Amino acid sequence: MRIPWQKSDSEGGSTAIELPKEPAGPKGSAKKNAGASRESAGPRAQGDAPLPKGYTPPKGRPTPKRHEQEIKRGVVRDPNALTPAQQAQRNKELKKSMSPQEWKDYKKRQREQRREATREAQARMDAGDERYMLDRDKGEVRAFVRDWVDSRRFINNWVMPAALVILVLTFAVSYATPQVANAISLISLAFMITIIAEALIIGRGANRAVTQKFPGSGETGFALGMYAFSRATQPRRWRTPKPRVAAGKKVN
Missing domain, CATH: 1.20.58 (Methane Monooxygenase Hydroxylase; Chain G, domain 1)
Known part of the structure; x- marks a missing residue:
């Protein structure tokens, strides 16, 4: 569509502004080149420039869970040494095999065991046992x-x-x-x-x-x-x- 005051090519040239074009190349090559330049610049920036304060390099592994760290230090809160996920699965299976009253009594015993384990951990912490102490x-x-x-x-x-x-x-x-x-x-x-x-x-x-x-x-x-x-x-x-x-x- 031609605007009324815009000259046509035959009337003396076009007034359209030409934008700079990207260099010719395969489709998607510009994006790939940009990504490659960012990847290549990352390690050089980390190696050449000083790292910012508080920078923590990636560990390359998931953060260990508290339960796993406590077992390594010799702290076992559960006598069966089950993880929370394993304990939940076990409770689910036991609930199916118990009557409502048996399940209620079992949950009560579990709460008492947790309270006893908490008291034991607090007593060890008060005594100065570093396995139970905060960092x-x-x-x-x-x-x-x-x-x-x-x-x-x-x-x-x-x-x-x-x-x-x-x-x-x-x-x-x-x-x-x-x-x-x-x-x-x-x-x-x-x-x-x-x-x-x-x-x-x-x-x-x-x-x-x-x-x-x-x-x-x-x-x-x-x-x-x-x-x-x-x-x-x-x-x-x-x-x-x-x-x-x-x-x-x-x-x-």
Whole structure:
């Protein structure tokens, strides 16, 4: 279709704009060449340019499941050492062969066994068995930091009960006189400043102690300071693993 003001070829040439054409070649060759260039550029970019912070190279294998990792460490929660999928299949088969009352009794025994296994795992974790401990708690450096914190008394040891008391007082005096409400606010602010200042002291002290005890360990820094601070904010009875040293005892 020709636009009225557009000249035809016979009237003096065409005003159409010619776009640059791709080089001739087999059908689909341009896409293949682009894909090949991206694939070839990937390894060179990784080898020549520095990798970004936090880069994790592909493992080439699926991530191992928690059940498999626990069995490798010697932790067997199920006496039959069945995976969750195998246990589900077994329950499905047993349910078909049982009466409703037998199935109910069987599920009750299963719940009791799981609770007993959980209590056993918690007891092992409290005792310091590294097979049952979290990764953040493993190692002699973290054990030393726990002993270092447990042997000292901090204001942060009372942060949870103090926060609860301040919260209750805040709601209790919400309708009280402004003077009382202002006093509670000032006390809360002073307590928060004290907690933050002592957190810095705990972090620096724990890092200094680890540097002296384990020179060149490489585990010092912000993460270790936060680990010591989080341990200090927990009431002594709630800490896991349980404290091994008494408060006031010197830890070297």
